Amino acid sequence: MSKRFIFTILTLLVIGVAAAVAIFLAKGYTFNPKEGRxxxxxxxxxxxxxxxxxxxxDGHLTTATDATISSLVPKEYTVKVIKEGFIPWEKTVKVNEGLVTDLKVTLFPAIPTIYPLTFNSVKNPVLSPDGGKLVFIVPSGKKPGVWVWTFIDNRPIAFARGGQPHQIAANGSINYNEAALRWSPDSKQVLASIGDNNYLLQDEQLNTEPRDITPTLTNTNKTWEDELKQRDWAKLLTIQDVAKRQEASSAAIVRWSPDETKLLFRKDQLSAKEKDPKAILGGFKVFDLETESKYDIPDARTQTWLPDSRHIVLVEDGKISIVEFDGTNQAVIYAGNFEDNFAFAWPDSSRLVVISSFPTPTASEPNLYGINLK
Known part of the structure; x- marks a missing residue:
């Protein structure tokens, strides 16, 4: 047997082994020195x-977003995402053989920017059920009464070209300054309750002669409650697991994410002590319909969804935090003066809105302020 023939055979073997190794690597296989295989x-x-x-x-700078990190041995990894000027993000994730672990990270500003949205004083703001409108009371100024802000293209109408918030009821024979406001389930009407009187206001016009529905208030409330229950039941039917559906349907508090793929719920009714607006509420969980996973949510005064359906806004004593829907990466967004546990998010999740005031001669009245999230 000639040397040339032997050399050819060895060359083919080396090429074959190299090709096999390349194929294994391409398919995501690697040699684990700890296991020796x-x-x-x-x-x-x-x-x-x-x-x-x-x-x-695991503490080693690996890449920059957006990126794909391959050939990872199946185990748990600590992933940290950092960008200057933003709050760091960190999570322990499990990598499984042959699967892709997809991480979608939202980084929030480390230093918040707060700025005024109104200037004439604001009371009792209430967000509509569809998240697209805000009703509030302007107690003083040239046009006191009830006002509505409508969101267009993910912006308040006041920020759209030529747009302005509009008044739907003016103070006069009826003084709305102490009115309790409530939206109808379809977000098209506002119920203003003042003492024993109840007025139904259309949200797209100035109601010069508001309709007093006090005689039919009980029926109106029942109709609205029935409509809300029907909507919630239709959503609950999307939960395939019967046991989990029963758990959600028996919950005392249920708040669906805007994309209706998750629900934030609490099993028990509020106790007498917890009905205090300053009380800290616990026992909230999130159920993810897509993965059928359940997560505990931190205690807070209020827990509401961010419109991206991936985060929850937590209002606590003197601060506002945002946490991921699985209860991780809680980040304090704002710490300072704000009133009435009120905080809601723009429809595009770009900013929060609070009621605040400052101890200066020109900013002592409560107004709406924006806090940037991007």
Missing amino acids: VVGTGIITVTSVPDAASVYI
Whole structure:
């Protein structure tokens, strides 16, 4: 047997082995020195808003977003995403063989920007059920009464070209300054209750002769409650697991995420002590319909969804936090003066709105202020 023939055979063997190794690597296999064998690997994809953030895997700078990190041995990894000027994000994730772990990261500003949205004093703001309108009372100024802000293209109408918030009821023979406001389930009407009198206001016009529905208030409330129950039941039917559906349907408090893929709920009714507006409420959980997973949510005075359906806004004593729907990465967004446990988010999740005032001669009255989230 000639040397040339042997060399050819060895060359073919080397090429074959190299090709096999390349194929195994391409399929996500790697050699695990701890186990002394070839094992399958997994992948982590990381996207962030904003992008171009540094990604650390187990403390090692690995890449920048948006990125795909492949050939990872199946195990738990600590992933940290950092960008200057933003609150760091960190989570322990499990990588499984042959699967992709998709991480969608939202980074919030480390230093909040707060700015006024109104200037004539504001009371009792209430967000509509569809999240697209805000009704509030202007108690003083040139046009006191009830006003509505409508959101257009994910912006309040006042920020759209030529748009302004509009008045739907003016103080006069009826003084709305102490009115309790409530939206109808379809977000088209506002109920203003003043003492024993109850007025139904249309949200798109100035109600010069508001309709007093006090004689039919009980029926109106029942109709609205029935409509809300029907909507909630239709959503509950989307839960395939019967046991989980029963658990959700028996919950005392249920708040669906805007995209209706998750629900924030609490099993028990509020106690007498918890009905105090300053009380801290616990026992809230999130059920993810897509993964059928359940998560505990931190205690707070109020827990409401951010419109992106991936985060929950927590209002506590003197501060506002945002936490991911799985209860991780709680970040304090704002700490300072704000009133009435009131905080709601723009429809595009770009900012929060609070009621606040400042101890100066020109800013002592409560007004709406925006807090940037991007």
